[in-house]
Amino acid sequence: MGQWAKRDDTIVHQEDPYNAEPTPAALNHRPVTPLDTFYSRNHGPIQQLDPHTWRLDVDGLVDRPLTLSLADLRQRFAQHSVVATLQCAGNRRAELSTVRPIPGQTLWGPAAISTAEWTGAALADVLGAAGLHQRGRHVAFVEADATARPDGVALFGGSIPMAKATAGEVLLAWQMNGVPLPVVHGAPVRVVVPGYIGARSVKWLRRITVQEHCSDNYFQAGDYRLLPADADPAEAAAGHGLPLGVAALNAAILTPDQGQSLPAGPVRVSGYACAGEDREVARVDVSVDGGQRWRQADLGTAPGPWAWRLWQLVVDLAPGPVKITARAWDSSATCQPERPEHLWNPLGYMNTAWSRVNVTCTAR
Ligand SMILES: Nc1nc2c(c(=O)[nH]1)N[C@H]1C(S)=C(S)[C@@H](COP(=O)(O)O)O[C@H]1N2
Ligand SMILES: [Mo]
Numbered sequence: 001m002g003q004w005a006k007r008d009d010t011i012v013h014q015e016d017p018y019n020a021e022p023t024p025a026a027l028n029h030r031p032v033t034p035l036d037t038f039y040s041r042n043h044g045p046i047q048q049l050d051p052h053t054w055r056l057d058v059d060g061l062v063d064r065p066l067t068l069s070l071a072d073l074r075q076r077f078a079q080h081s082v083v084a085t086l087q088c089a090g091n092r093r094a095e096l097s098t099v100r101p102i103p104g105q106t107l108w109g110p111a112a113i114s115t116a117e118w119t120g121a122a123l124a125d126v127l128g129a130a131g132l133h134q135r136g137r138h139v140a141f142v143e144a145d146a147t148a149r150p151d152g153v154a155l156f157g158g159s160i161p162m163a164k165a166t167a168g169e170v171l172l173a174w175q176m177n178g179v180p181l182p183v184v185h186g187a188p189v190r191v192v193v194p195g196y197i198g199a200r201s202v203k204w205l206r207r208i209t210v211q212e213h214c215s216d217n218y219f220q221a222g223d224y225r226l227l228p229a230d231a232d233p234a235e236a237a238a239g240h241g242l243p244l245g246v247a248a249l250n251a252a253i254l255t256p257d258q259g260q261s262l263p264a265g266p267v268r269v270s271g272y273a274c275a276g277e278d279r280e281v282a283r284v285d286v287s288v289d290g291g292q293r294w295r296q297a298d299l300g301t302a303p304g305p306w307a308w309r310l311w312q313l314v315v316d317l318a319p320g321p322v323k324i325t326a327r328a329w330d331s332s333a334t335c336q337p338e339r340p341e342h343l344w345n346p347l348g349y350m351n352t353a354w355s356r357v358n359v360t361c362t363a364r
Contacts, residue, residue, distance in 0.1 A: 004046070004184040007036045013106045017042040018184065021111040024254040028270055031303040031310060032083060033114035035177055040184050041088045041112060043156055043219065045147040047204040051180075051188040056172070060140075060209035063131030070188050073172060076129065077121035082169055083304030084194035085274050086201055088112040089224055089244050092252060092351040096340050102348035104233075110252035110355070113274065115307050118192045120173035124166045127210065132162075136210035139165035141191050141202035142217065157217035158200050158224075160193055160245065162210075169194045169306060172205065194306030195277040197244050199224045214243070226345050233346040244349060247276035249336055251284060251311075251328035252355040264319040264361035269297070270312035271355065273328035280331040284311040287325045291338075291354075297326070319363040327354040 002010050004018060007026060013019045021027075021039040030037075051070050058066040068076070091112035093105060127139065142157035149155075164170060171192045174181050181187040186203025193200040199219060214220065220243060227233065227241035235241070251273035256262060273281045280302075285294035297313040315324070327336045337343055340353040 001036070004040065005036055005182065006040070011109065011111075013108070017044055018046060019106050021109060022114070024109070024111055024257065027111045027114065027272075028254040029310065031115065031300060031307070032117055032177065035179070035182060038114040038116060038185065039088070039112050041090075041198060044149045044153045046184055047144055047147045048183060049144055049146055049188060049204055054188050056189065056205060056208065058126060058130045058208045060211050061133035061136035062127075062210050063133070064129070066126070066130050068126075070174065073121050073126075073174070073189065077125045079119060080122050080171060081117055081119045082171055082192065082194060082306055083115065083117045084169070084192055084306040085113060085115040085308040086192070086198045087247055087250065087274060089197040089199060089349045091250070093348040095353065096344055096348045096351045099341050099344045102346070105348050110254065113272065113308070115303060116176045117178065118171050118173040119175035119178070120171040120189065120192070122168055123170040123172055123191070123208075124168050126172060126208070127166060130210070132210060135212055137162050137212050138210075138214045140209045140211055140215040140217070141205055142207045142209075143202055143204045144206035146204075154218040156219055157202060157215055158220040159211070159215035159217075160196065160200055161214075164193065164196070195247055197224065197247055200245065223347070224349065225347065226349050227347060229344055229346070231346055236347060247274070248350055248352045249273075249275050249279065249281075249328055249330045249334060250352045251326055251336060253324060253326050253357045256324070256357060256359050258357050259359070261360045261362060263364045264317050265364060266314050267317050268312055268314050269324055269326065270310070271326060272308045272310055274308040275328075275330040280305075281309045281328055282331050282333070283329045284309075285327050285329070286313045286315060288315050288317060288322055290323045291325050317359070317361045319361050321358065321360050324357045324359065325354050
């Protein structure tokens with residue numbers, strides 16, 4: 001067992017802060033990702049909070065500011081479970097970095113994405129108990145500051161618009177796959193915002209503030225922004241570019257492996273597809289001739305409306321080099337963009353280009 005109870009074969013991009021993704025093979029085939037396989041993305045230290053003394057403040061534009069213990073949260077509010085996929089906005093950045101380098105950012109493969117069954121209180125219910133003012137437009141989250149952090153590393157936070165915050169699917173979760181939330185995933189309580197980039201699902205939650213404007217936390221105002229291709233990354237800090245929120249349609253091939261050598265003949269191609277916000281994955285197409293002809297993959301059943309779809313297709317591969325391509329369509333008839341060149345941005349976010357895997361088939 002590796003660090004933070006992750007599998008031994010976990011790909012650890014960085015030890016401190018801990019940033020790690022599973023191998024594509026480990027992620028594949030399981031609609032709900034086991035805890036030892038779930039990716040983990042951290043901008044600062046993993047916080048060790050005592051669940052008995054932990055408190056959550058709810059303040060800002062509310063009638064009745066609240067201070068809740070874990071017991072209060074569990075007893076005062078109905079318990080909900082949602083199967084939701086979390087995906088880092090930096091997922092698949094490594095492919096973007098082959099277009100042009102992306103210095104200083106974690107080069108995630110296709111597995112900075114995972115799915116869990118989250119259990120907790122609905123944020124909507126907690127906000128209802130606090131009483132919302134008319135002027136409240138955004139709900140901001142900030143993490144605890146229990147652990148010393150290196151100089152210059154800001155407290156993690158962010159916000160979501162009021163309509164999303166009160167929609168019911170956003171949870172203050174204390175359980176993941178039926179067990180208490182592991183420390184590395186934000187114990188004792190984290191936010192889970194289904195359909196949004198992972199960065200809005202704040203871990204080690206300490207405070208919820210209802211406010212007129214979106215969060216000015218560094219990780220919303222100065223990071224997780226999509227800059228124009230010709231911008232200097234330092235401009236993000238000044239609030240340039242597009243703030244990221246709603247997730248975009250994405251898909252990736254998980255098997256076969258990039259560069260794999262395998263016998264010609266029938267080969268199973270498989271992976272995931274995930275739509276953003278309230279859209280659904282409608283179809284996944286696979287091509288083995290660089291995109292001239294396409295066949296439809298079989299979509300596995302959705303583990304829930306906020307979760308990815310796993311897919312697979314057996315294709316017949318001729319001897320020689322083969323380019324396998326996969327692309328997803330969503331319920332708005334939107335398809336993923338074709339090439340990473342068209343998406344390249346200085347911080348390397350939102351690579352949703354068609355997924356490509358090159359293999360070599362040997363005659364048998
Ligand atoms: N407090 C805190 N919450 C956080 C982060 C963080 O660094 N600190 N990282 C965010 C990002 S960028 C992502 S993608 C998800 C990752 O969640 P996980 O580590 O449970 O997979 O958590 C989000 N919540
Ligand atoms: Mo992220």
